[in-house]
Amino acid sequence: MRLTLRRTPVGPETHGVQGPARIDRRTKALTKRLRPGDVAVIDHEDIDRVAADALVTARPAAVLNAARSISGRYPNLGPEVLVQAGIVLVDGLGPAIMDLPDGASVRVVDGVVLRGDEEVARGQEQDEESVREALEVAREGLSAELEAFAENTMTYLTREKELLLDGIGVPDITSDIDGRHVLIVVRGYHYREDLQILRPYIRDYKPVLIGVDGGADAILDGGFKPDLIVGDMDSVSDRALSCGAEIVVHAYRDGRAPGLDRVRELGVEPVVFPATGTSEDVAMLLADDKGAEVIVAVGTHATLVEFLDKGRAGMSSTFLTRLRVGSKLVDAKGVSRLYRSTISNVQLVLLSLAGLLAVVAALACTAAGQTLLGLLGARLDDFTSWVGSLFGG
Incomplete structure (x- = not known):
């Protein structure tokens, strides 16, 4: 025109x-x-x-x-x-x-x-x-959208029932996920804020970090390194793809993978995962199939309006994927509210010893402190002599 x-x-x-x-x-x-x-x-x-x-x-x-x-x-x-x-x-x-x-x-x-x-x-x-x-x-048009949502859900379930129910089609990967926590980062709603408040959790639990497309850059910007990058590779940077993470290219069901050539041009040989759902769903299914104990989601979709924001094709797959991994899935905000960084007994003892040494060092630098330490040393000698006399007797 x-x-x-x-x-x-x-x-x-x-x-x-x-x-x-x-x-x-x-x-x-x-x-x-x-x-x-x-x-x-x-x-x-x-x-x-x-x-x-x-x-x-x-x-x-x-x-x-x-x-x-x-x-x-x-x-x-x-x-x-x-x-x-x-x-x-x-x-x-x-x-x-x-x-x-x-x-x-x-x-x-x-x-x-x-x-x-x-x-x-x-x-x-x-x-x-x-x-x-x-x-x-x-808001008056939501009823028609819900009908379309139900129709698309049944279509997706029929097409991907083997993957959803039995995990058929999930590729092998080298990253060790079995029995570990997994943190999946999607560049979605409030992902920066959620990733920031999860820093203590990441430090203490050391979860497997999975970036979904541009989510890998969010992980790098947060000062961490992704273990896995999953997606069609349309919004992730070359910096992230070259950081050493394992790459899983999300392909169409017929095997076409538009992002495959781009990854190979960087000298990386990726794993290909053909699936109908979104890359966010593929990351969750992969983590679940490989034995993740807990899956923490950052920036993913959870509410009805967020599902609708994805479009009809995406919202049904996300809904069913959440049903599939629901027992393991925790939203980032839930983790931030429930999790508090813990201090072990060993750390408490070391902290107490460090404080005591600091007090002793401060006392040793003054005349009054040296006199006090001398008196304490004399009292300690008297006490050890008394204990020794008891055992000797």
């Missing part, structure tokens, strides 16, 4: 925001190259919270959406995150906005996108009130 410009009068009283346009139909790919002050141009119907969090982290001046940020299908959380962060969000700009040259300087004024003085597209600028009203309407 050809980009059409039309002249729009702009008076000196108009302000808005402006910056270089960065365009990509895949929001996840765009956030990797956004810089503060850029104008993000996306085509993302029903912006989910994970995508919104990534956009907020990149700090663009505005987000221009060719599609509807809230279609009414379900109450998605992304638009609320964006407007609360103070980012200008303009909806329904149409496909023409995607024809902007990448890097072109644009200005956004009251829902109108301008390039110079020419109008590129016109949409609805969202604010907290309009988002709240749209979410109220969207």
Whole structure:
């Protein structure tokens, strides 16, 4: 489609925001190259919270959406995150906005996108009130989504019943998981905060660390090293893939694995795991099948709205996978509330001895202290002589 410009009068009283346009139909790919002050141009119907969090982290001046940020299908959380962060969000700009040259300087004024003085597209600028009203309407559509959820759940169960029920198709790996705790990190909701508060747990229990795609980079950024990286390799960095972790490439059921060549080009020979579900589900099934005692999840999906954020194809697999590993699965927030770093008896004794030595050293540095230590030494000699006389008698 050809980009059409039309002249729009702009008076000196108009302000808005402006910056270089960065365009990509895949929001996840765009956030990797956004810089503060850029104008993000996306085509993302029903912006989910994970995508919104990534956009907020990149700090663009505005987000221009060719599609509807809230279609009414379900109450998605992304638009609320964006407007609360103070980012200008303009909806329904149409496909023409995607024809902007990448890097072109644009200005956004009251829902109108301008390039110079020419109008590129016109949409609805969202604010907290309009988002709240749209979410109220969207909640009425949940019943249809639940019906679709049930249908997709049955389809997935029929297709993957051998994997879910018997573990058939789970590949062999070299990482030792049997009988150990496993921490699975997904770059999802509040993953940074959850990973930070789990530092004492990681230090004491030394769980097997599994990064799901970009979750591997989150583990590295937290100061740890992943033992396993699982995913289709579309959002993980070369740094993570080359860190020495074992790589499990999530492939389609027919064996196609788009991320396989990328891993091999780095000189790493990965394990391939064909499965219909999401990479998050594959990591959980792998940990469960290999004998994990406890599976702690960071950034994964747990609530109904979070399942819906994944889309119909993903939410059913996640739901059934959680049923499959439910007895072992613990959410990161649950661990942070229940777990407290413990101090062993040996550590207490060593701490007490260290304190006593510090007191003795301080006393030995003063004349009064030396006199006191001398008196204590004399008393100790008297006591040992008395005990010796008892045994001698």
